[in-house]
Amino acid sequence: MKKLPAFILSIILAIFFLTPAYGREVSLRILYVNDFHGFAEPYQPTGSQEKLGGAASLAREVKRLRQGKPTLLLAAGDMIQGHSWATFFQGRSSIALMNLMRFDAMVVGNHEFDFGQDVLKKRIAAARFPVLGANVEGFKDGLKPYVIKTIQGLKVAIIGVVTPDTPQATHPGNVAGLKFLPPAPVVEKYLPELKKRADLVLVLSHLGYQADRDLAAKAPGVAVIVGGHSHTKLLEPAVVGDTIVVQAWEHAKALGVLDLTVEDGKIKNFSGRLQMIKPAAGREDKEVRTLVKKYAARVNAVLGEKIGEAALDLDGEHVRAQETNLGDLLADVLRQAAGAQAVIINGGGIRAGIPKGTIAVKDIYSVLPFDNYLVAIRLTGKQIREALEHGVSGLEEGAGRFPQVSGLSFIYSRRAPAGSRVKEIVIGGQPLDPRKEYVVATNDFMAAGGDGYRAFGEALKSSPDFACTGGMLQGEKLVYNDAGRWLRDVVIDYIRRQKTVAPQVNGRIKQID
Amino acid sequence: MRVYVNNKPVELLPGMTVRHALLQAGLLGQIEAGRKVYDDWGNEVGLAGALSAEMKIWVR
Numbered sequence: 001m002k003k004l005p006a007f008i009l010s011i012i013l014a015i016f017f018l019t020p021a022y023g024r025e026v027s028l029r030i031l032y033v034n035d036f037h038g039f040a041e042p043y044q045p046t047g048s049q050e051k052l053g054g055a056a057s058l059a060r061e062v063k064r065l066r067q068g069k070p071t072l073l074l075a076a077g078d079m080i081q082g083h084s085w086a087t088f089f090q091g092r093s094s095i096a097l098m099n100l101m102r103f104d105a106m107v108v109g110n111h112e113f114d115f116g117q118d119v120l121k122k123r124i125a126a127a128r129f130p131v132l133g134a135n136v137e138g139f140k141d142g143l144k145p146y147v148i149k150t151i152q153g154l155k156v157a158i159i160g161v162v163t164p165d166t167p168q169a170t171h172p173g174n175v176a177g178l179k180f181l182p183p184a185p186v187v188e189k190y191l192p193e194l195k196k197r198a199d200l201v202l203v204l205s206h207l208g209y210q211a212d213r214d215l216a217a218k219a220p221g222v223a224v225i226v227g228g229h230s231h232t233k234l235l236e237p238a239v240v241g242d243t244i245v246v247q248a249w250e251h252a253k254a255l256g257v258l259d260l261t262v263e264d265g266k267i268k269n270f271s272g273r274l275q276m277i278k279p280a281a282g283r284e285d286k287e288v289r290t291l292v293k294k295y296a297a298r299v300n301a302v303l304g305e306k307i308g309e310a311a312l313d314l315d316g317e318h319v320r321a322q323e324t325n326l327g328d329l330l331a332d333v334l335r336q337a338a339g340a341q342a343v344i345i346n347g348g349g350i351r352a353g354i355p356k357g358t359i360a361v362k363d364i365y366s367v368l369p370f371d372n373y374l375v376a377i378r379l380t381g382k383q384i385r386e387a388l389e390h391g392v393s394g395l396e397e398g399a400g401r402f403p404q405v406s407g408l409s410f411i412y413s414r415r416a417p418a419g420s421r422v423k424e425i426v427i428g429g430q431p432l433d434p435r436k437e438y439v440v441a442t443n444d445f446m447a448a449g450g451d452g453y454r455a456f457g458e459a460l461k462s463s464p465d466f467a468c469t470g471g472m473l474q475g476e477k478l479v480y481n482d483a484g485r486w487l488r489d490v491v492i493d494y495i496r497r498q499k500t501v502a503p504q505v506n507g508r509i510k511q512i513d
Numbered sequence: 514m515r516v517y518v519n520n521k522p523v524e525l526l527p528g529m530t531v532r533h534a535l536l537q538a539g540l541l542g543q544i545e546a547g548r549k550v551y552d553d554w555g556n557e558v559g560l561a562g563a564l565s566a567e568m569k570i571w572v573r
Contacts, residue, residue: 035559035562165527229563
């Protein structure tokens with residue numbers, strides 16, 4: 001048999017590898033996860049009777065489902081922040097896990113920005129897979145708008161888009177200089193080019209299920225949208241127009257499986273499902289289990305790390321009944337962090353005290369165990385009074401709504417009926433003006449009406465919109481909103497800087513009878 | 514941002530999640546009791562799931 005001349009062979013190979021795979025039927029399996037949030041170890045979700053998830057079990061399933069199938073493994077964002085397994089290492093652990101599992105691509109989620117752009121650049125540099133963000137403008141070095149993967153001759157273009165709401169849900173400094181463009185026009189911009197260069201165009205989205213459906217309607221020509229952000233447990237693929245939309249719940253509790261048969265750039269057949277992930281002995285990937293345990297051990301080491309000294313006992317016991325030095329300290333720290341005029345937090349959110357002596361990270365975790373974050377809202381003096389009245393309305397039962405405050409002081413009568421107990425209120429050294437607006441910081445729990453606080457929600461009702469321009473949050477009522485940083489981390493950083501804390505009760509809350 | 518929980522409107526800040534909506538609607542306790550949250554298409558959603566303006570969710 002004669003050999004083909006080298007140049008003819010190279011032309012044939014070029015045609016095969018550089019142009020779409022027309023005239024051939026190709027199978028492709030897409031495996032996908034979203035909103036992992038660092039949940040590397042199995043856990044029992046609220047309301048569940050059993051533990052779910054676990055990266056080692058997930059990895060085993062990925063390995064099993066990859067066997068004998070051309071496969072893409074995709075992540076639809078929010079991988080590096082959330083659980084302390086990831087947050088303690090600013091997402092380094094998540095990227096190590098994804099490298100080990102050989103992910104093919106990831107889109108940035110809004111929470112990928114929570115540690116700031118410099119950290120995100122380091123994580124992208126460490127990732128052995130492309131990190132996508134086509135609608136993020138101004139992020140230099142790292143984010144790619146799309147990637148084209150060739151799987152057994154099939155060229156698959158993957159465009160990444162993230163929610164344009166990102167600037168309103170993280171610290172303004174984290175997104176300074178960035179623009180988050182509406183996703184549909186961005187996808188439409190890339191589609192014509194990518195349809196020429198690839199057999200199939202996918203969108204890896206961190207927009208939320210509803211927005212994914214809208215995108216599918218607005219940008220026909222996208223074959224598949226692999227989504228995240230809304231933590232939707234989409235048991236079977238949805239179809240909008242000609243576009244398949246999928247999403248795999250959250251926290252590695254499910255692995256999405258989508259099987260496609262593609263011919264001439266069109267999906268001929270598809271089937272999909274969610275593979276539930278549950279821990280089971282002998283059903284774990286050993287390498288991943290070792291990695292998960294390594295970082296879990298480091299979490300324990302970080303929890304034991306000394307961050308400062310308490311010069312006196314910090315009272316977390318009486319926070320539902322009176323001003324305490326720990327309540328004052330926490331409220332002061334939050335006021336400083338938010339740049340607010342005052343702070344009102346619920347005593348019930350403070351779950352432990354700290355004895356005089358060394359303060360370790362775990363002590364602050366015991367004091368503030370909930371995943372709450374800092375917000376600041378403009379309240380009128382009248383609304384502040386209503387909030388404080390509510391705060392002292394449950395004295396008899398020791399309700400968690402009892403306030404701990406900073407930047408203001410007030411006097412109340414325990415004998416007066418609930419609703420008219422608060423007497424004098426002083427803020428910034430001046431008597432409270434019921435018509436004037438003040439910036440008041442609190443936690444997201446209370447801002448959402450937790451412990452029955454309604455003043456923050458009432459204030460927000462009159463605030464029509466929010467926007468982030470020039471790295472600053474602009475809203476009529478909302479002043480500060482950092483959903484990516486837990487209160488305890490704000491406090492830990494403060495104590496690290498101060499080294500020693502010695503707060504004294506100084507008469508912010510006085511009971512007159 | 515306004516969303517609806519079992520048809521009841523609740524006001525949320527940007528970045529707030531299903532958990533905050535249930536808290537404001539007074540329904541978070543039902544999740545602890547084993548109920549689940551669904552979107553308008555009948556898909557279960559996680560408590561940390563993002564919401565969008567005018568979205569409807571259901572506890573059942």
